[in-house]
Amino acid sequence: MNADIAEALRARGHRVTRARRAVWQALEDAAGHLTVEQLASRVRQHEPGVNTASVYRSLTLFSEFDLVRESRLGDDEAGRWELAHPDEHFHVVCEQCGEVDHHVGDLVEQVRDHLANGHGFRTVTVELTVTGRCERCA
Amino acid sequence: MNADIAEALRARGHRVTRARRAVWQALEDAAGHLTVEQLASRVRQHEPGVNTASVYRSLTLFSEFDLVRESRLGDDEAGRWELAHPDEHFHVVCEQCGEVDHHVGDLVEQVRDHLANGHGFRTVTVELTVTGRCERCA
DNA sequence: TTTCATGCAAATTCTTTGCAAGTTA
DNA sequence: TAACTTGCAAAGAATTTGCATGAAA
Numbered sequence: 001m002n003a004d005i006a007e008a009l010r011a012r013g014h015r016v017t018r019a020r021r022a023v024w025q026a027l028e029d030a031a032g033h034l035t036v037e038q039l040a041s042r043v044r045q046h047e048p049g050v051n052t053a054s055v056y057r058s059l060t061l062f063s064e065f066d067l068v069r070e071s072r073l074g075d076d077e078a079g080r081w082e083l084a085h086p087d088e089h090f091h092v093v094c095e096q097c098g099e100v101d102h103h104v105g106d107l108v109e110q111v112r113d114h115l116a117n118g119h120g121f122r123t124v125t126v127e128l129t130v131t132g133r134c135e136r137c138a
Numbered sequence: 139m140n141a142d143i144a145e146a147l148r149a150r151g152h153r154v155t156r157a158r159r160a161v162w163q164a165l166e167d168a169a170g171h172l173t174v175e176q177l178a179s180r181v182r183q184h185e186p187g188v189n190t191a192s193v194y195r196s197l198t199l200f201s202e203f204d205l206v207r208e209s210r211l212g213d214d215e216a217g218r219w220e221l222a223h224p225d226e227h228f229h230v231v232c233e234q235c236g237e238v239d240h241h242v243g244d245l246v247e248q249v250r251d252h253l254a255n256g257h258g259f260r261t262v263t264v265e266l267t268v269t270g271r272c273e274r275c276a
Numbered sequence: 277t278t279t280c281a282t283g284c285a286a287a288t289t290c291t292t293t294g295c296a297a298g299t300t301a
Numbered sequence: 302t303a304a305c306t307t308g309c310a311a312a313g314a315a316t317t318t319g320c321a322t323g324a325a326a
Contacts, residue, residue, distance in 0.1 A: 015300050015305060036290080051308045056291065072210040077316080078290065090249075092259060105252070111228075111245055111268060119241075120273035121230060127267045130249060135258035153280060153325050174315080189283050194316065215291080216315065281324075288317070299306070 008065055022047035023058040033073060033080035033091075033100050073100060073129055090128035096137035146203055160185035161196040165206060171218035171229075171238050211238060211267055228266035234275035 005024040006016045014020075026042040027034070034042070040055045059081055062068040069084040073093050090108060092101040108126045115121040143162040144154045152158075164180040165172070172180070178193045197219055200206040207222040211231050228246060230239040246264045253259040 017300070017306065019307070049308080053292075053309080054307060057306080060292095092253065092257075094259075095262065103253075103257075107245070107249055107252070110248075111266070114243070114245070115230065115241075115268060115270075119230075120276070121232075121268070122271040122276055123268055124233065124270040125268070127265075127269075128249070129265045130253060130259070130261055130263070131265075132253075132262040133260040138258065138260055155281060155325070157282070187283080191284080191317075192282055195281080198317095277326100279324105279326085282322085284320095284322105286317105286319085288315100290313100290315080292311105292313070294311085295309095297307085297309105299304100301302105301304090 005062075005067070008067065012065065014061065018047050019043075019050045019054045020058045020061070022050060023055055024062070027068060027081065027083050030082075033071065033082050035078045035080055037078070039081065069125075071127060071129070090126075090130065092134075093129060093131045094134035094137055095131050096133055099134060101134075143200075143205070146205065150203070152199065156185050157181075157188045157192045158196045158199070160188060161193055162200070165219065165221050169221070171209065171211065171220050173216045173218055175216070177219065207263075209265060209267070228264075228268065230272075231267060231269045232272035232275055233269050234271055237272060239272075 005021065009016050009020065022043045023039065025046060026039055030039075030042065036052060036055055036059070039059075040050065040052045043050050043055060059068055059070070063070065066084055068081055070079045070081050071091065073080055073091055089102045089104045092103055093099070108128060111126050111128075112123045115123050143159065147154050147158065160181045161177065163184065164177055168177075168180065174190060174193055174197070177197075178188065178190045181188045181193060197206055197208070201208065204222055206219055208217045208219050209229065211218055211229055227240045227242045230241055231237070246266060249264050249266075250261045253261050
């Protein structure tokens with residue numbers, strides 16, 4: 001819902017504002033990858049007058065808590081944002097129709113293990129993006 | 139060397155120019171991930187007067203032949219470029235010291251197989267980036 | 277010579293920031 | 302009320318583009 005973000009904010013001494021709540025809500029509703037512009041436009045449907053700069057500021061703040069994540073998919077020049085789901089997943093992008101799918105699997109786990117055991121590297125994030133042709137566009 | 143890029147250009151009806159050769163050379167010498175600005179500065183050491191815009195244009199052209207590849211590593215805002223090595227590899231970025239390592243492994247192959255068999259997805263590129271702490275910065 | 281590529285500067289796009297005014301605790 | 306956030310506009314950074322000149326075929 002909306003309770004968790006309020007809590008998360010308060011817990012770290014930040015204020016719970018209309019703008020921040022609306023940004024969070026929009027991310028939850030979308031459950032996908034949105035550019036800041038797309039996000040801002042959805043935010044304004046619920047909370048008119050929210051400025052794009054505030055969306056950026058909210059996202060920056062949330063990302064400090066690891067609640068959201070930015071990724072650059074395909075050859076897009078704008079960053080895209082999504083909720084930082086706790087389950088590891090990777091992105092599959094069709095270069096024809098632009099659709100982005102999430103795939104959950106143990107591949108990400110494997111990478112983490114591989115690096116920890118062999119190379120002394122402490123993995124924080126794994127970003128795996130696959131581009132190609134989806135079934136429909138093949 | 140420098141022969142392959144000349145050939146690749148001619149084969150597609152593009153001209154072999156000083157700027158393009160210098161960009162290619164710089165990418166070969168670096169064998170790493172360079173921002174356009176870094177690349178431009180190295181290019182000018184061999185070929186003074188080459189404009190940054192031309193570096194962008196060369197990279198765009200090369201990427202149409204799949205000879206180079208752009209990747210956004212870490213939370214960097216600028217794109218980084220490298221030669222598109224035929225061998226599959228992934229990037230390991232230390233968020234402390236910023237160092238970027240290449241790891242060659244069969245993980246990328248696994249992803250490709252997984253998607254082809256189960257989901258009818260024809261993979262074109264796999265981009266796998268891991269961020270965390272390297273051994274020295276742990 | 278004819279066509280393509282470059283340099284330069286201006287234009288775009290994405291993102292960040294300064295500051296006065298509005299909100300939250 | 303006091304401190305934090307926002308909106309707005311301007312500033313920045315990265316990348317692209319128009320166009321006249323210069324270089325390659």
